[in-house]
Amino acid sequence: MPNLLQRLFNRKKEPSRVDRVDVMSGSPATFTPFSGDAYESDIYRAAVDAIARNAAKLKASHVVTMGGQRRPGDSFLNRILQVRPNPYMTAYDLLYKLTTHYYLFNNAFAYLQKDERGNLQAIWPLRPLSMEYLMDATGTLYARFVFSGGQEVTLPFSEVFTVRRHFNGNDLLGDPNTAILPTLDLAHTQNEGLKNAIRANATIRGILKFQQVLSPEKLKAEKEAFINDYLTITNAGGIAALDSKSEYIPLELKPYSIDDKQLQAVKQKIYDYLGISEKIVNSTYNEEEWAAFYESVIEPLALQFSLELTDKLFTPREQAFGNSILLESNRLQFASNTTKTNILKELMPLGLFTINQALEILNLPSVEDGDRRLQTLNVVSAEKADQYQLGGNNE
Incomplete structure (x- = not known):
């Protein structure tokens, strides 16, 4: 990776003089990754993975919106956004990694590699050890x-x-994840407690007490002989016969066990911190639960990504002419077949879907000449309705 970084940044010209930026809060704008090892928690990792897997299915598109009409933008830019943002990653990989960084460090960075004319060439996610904001004499901000x-x-x-x-x-x-650190420590302690409880049940279960003093070698030999004779599965009767020289004292170990409610409470605190439910993590959600997850987690993330890419890829003039980046997902793909059927039954007569769009909702392949809209004759435009009511007279 260092060689890749050298090739990637070897042409970048360092600013002549920059100073550290002190923000309005009074502290320097310096980023260091969270040191709580949140990703080492299986609960936290599974939750972040569930979010990243679904966020990575978003489709980024360059669109141009003018006069209320939206049309596709530059095809080369869309290929970078939708297929291969850099030679080593797919669009899914990029969104997955950026989303994971977003929830692990509360900050996600990527380098937007552009050519001399300012056109995007590649997007590289960055995983720095540290980052600080700087400013030169002209007020230009650097990272x-x-x-x-x-x-x-x-x-x-x-x-x-x-x-x-x-x-x-x-x-x-963004602020670090220190607020969830006590819960992550508690989850780790629970795992260690369960492991120790299992180990305790497999260790000492009794004391063999001798009435006379024995050498260490003889004591060890007697113990091994007692185990082989009485504490193995070959002792079918379950009876041990001892003379007066020794006494066996069984130990009743009652290791502390964590009940399901305590385990679930810690898990739920982590899920609440990330804003998701357990059903999203284990993929047992229904239609309503998926819609709530999309609206509360995926959609805000898509909005952030869309606004940031739009601002960094287009000048204010280009944005004024309707250029923007949108991250969208076909939410109807996750609806039930009953919901899909009802939507198509109600909306297709109004001409809101093309034939291929309806087939896509049903997860079916497109057909030739399917990009046309069908509309019932029972629905007419408002202008023609006025002409019909007035008998063709506009007065």
Whole structure:
């Protein structure tokens, strides 16, 4: 990776003089990854994975909207956004990684590689050891990244894709995940407690007490002989015969066990922190639960990504002419067959869907000449309805 970074940034010209940015909160705008190892928690990782897997199915598109009409934008830009953002990742990989960084560090960064004319060439997700915002004498904002291999690069803020979560304490960065650290520690303690309880049941179950003093070697030999004779499955009768020289004292170990309610309470705190339900994690959700998850988690994330990409890829003039990036998903694909049928039955007569769009909702392949709309004759435009009521007289 360091060699890749060197090839990627070797042409970047460092600004002559920059100073650290102190934001309005009074603290420097410096980012360091969360050190709580949240991703090492199986509960936290499974929850983040569930969000990232679904967010990665979003489709990013360059569109041009003018006069209320939306049309597809540049095909080369759409290929970068939808297929291959860089030579080593698919669009799914990029969105998955950025979403994972977003929930692990509450900050996600990517380098928007552009050519001399400002056209996007590739998108590279960044995983720095640290990052700080800088500003030069002209007021231009920069971001200085330090990576694990010691590579350091300073990029103009206009070429850095950045999204933030828990955006409160710092004016340029999201707050760290320290609020969930006690819960993650508790989840780790629970796992260790269960492991120790299992181990305790497999250790000492009794004391063999001798009435005379024995050497360590003789004591060990007597213990091994007692185990082989009485504490194996070959002792079918379950009876041990001892003389007066020794006494066996059984131990009743009652290790502390964690009940299901305690385990579920800790798990639920992590899910609540991430804003999802357990059914989303284990993929047992119904239509209503999926809709709630999409609207509360996926849709806000898609809006953040859309606004950031639009601002970083297009100039204010280009945006004024309707250029934007949208991240969307066909939500009806997750609806039940009954809901899909009812929607098509109610809306297709109004001409709101083409034939191929209706087939896509039903997860069926498109057909030739399917990009046309069908409309019932019972529905007419408002102008023609006025002409019909007035008998063709506009007065």
